[in-house]
Amino acid sequence: MKNPIYFILTLLLLVSCSNNDDGRLGNPNIPNFAFDTGTLINISLPQYSVLQFPGNYIILDQYGVNGVVLYSSGTTFSAFELSDPNHQLNTCSLLTVAGVIATCNCDDGNSYNILNGAQQEGTSGQYGLVPYAVEVSGTIIRVFNN
Numbered sequence: 001m002k003n004p005i006y007f008i009l010t011l012l013l014l015v016s017c018s019n020n021d022d023g024r025l026g027n028p029n030i031p032n033f034a035f036d037t038g039t040l041i042n043i044s045l046p047q048y049s050v051l052q053f054p055g056n057y058i059i060l061d062q063y064g065v066n067g068v069v070l071y072s073s074g075t076t077f078s079a080f081e082l083s084d085p086n087h088q089l090n091t092c093s094l095l096t097v098a099g100v101i102a103t104c105n106c107d108d109g110n111s112y113n114i115l116n117g118a119q120q121e122g123t124s125g126q127y128g129l130v131p132y133a134v135e136v137s138g139t140i141i142r143v144f145n146n
Contacts, residue, residue, distance in 0.1 A: 029088050030081055030130050034146035035063045041070070041141040051077070051141065057097060057114065063143065066094045068132060069102060070143055071114045079132040079143045080117050084110050086125025102129070 037060065043051045050056040054074030059082065061067040066089075067082040084104035087093040092106035101120065103111040111120040117129035135142040 027085050027127050027130060029093075029127070030065060030083055030085055031089075032145070033065075034144075036144040036146060037063060037142055039140050039142070041143065042139050043141060044139045048141075055100075059097065060143065064132065064145070065089065068143060069095075069097055069114050070134070070141065071100070073115060077134045077136060077141055078115055078117070079134050080112075080114055081130035081132065083130070085112075085127035085130055086110055086123070 041048050041051075041060075043049060048058060051058060051070065051072040054072060057069055057071040059067055059069055064081045065083045068079050069082055070077060070079045080102070082095045082097075082102065083089060084093040084095055084106065087104060087106055087110070090106075093104055095102040095104055095112070097114060100114050101111050102114050103109060108124050110123040110125065112118065112123065112129045113120060114129070117131055119125070119128055132143050132145045135144070
């Protein structure tokens with residue numbers, strides 16, 4: 001080899017590469033399956049009109065694993081799985097939403113912010129809420145995972 005520095009740099013580059021492009025760990029507690037609300041959520045309809053105002057949310061219990069919370073910040077929407085990402089699925093891992101905090105019913109009482117999915121202080125485990133994609137087109141909000 002003519003120049004060992006190129007060899008060393010190339011080797012360092014290869015060693016530092018990861019097979020996980022986004023740098024996040026996969027969550028073994030929440031199964032990944034595809035769903036799509038399509039055009040179901042129209043905020044001009046009475047049952048979804050609360051999403052026109054900041055600070056409101058709806059729960060879509062027919063989607064996701066244990067349901068999906070869709071939150072309106074006024075300018076954007078966020079959607080997260082309603083299963084505690086730091087517990088295996090069981091009856092207590094279903095999250096209950098109050099304000100902007102979702103809390104599990106297990107003994108540890110893990111809690112998360114539904115604006116950004118972040119763990120609240122005192123929450124055990126390494127995972128934040130599992131996010132779902134949100135697409136807005138006029139008054140239609142599409143939530144999906146595929």
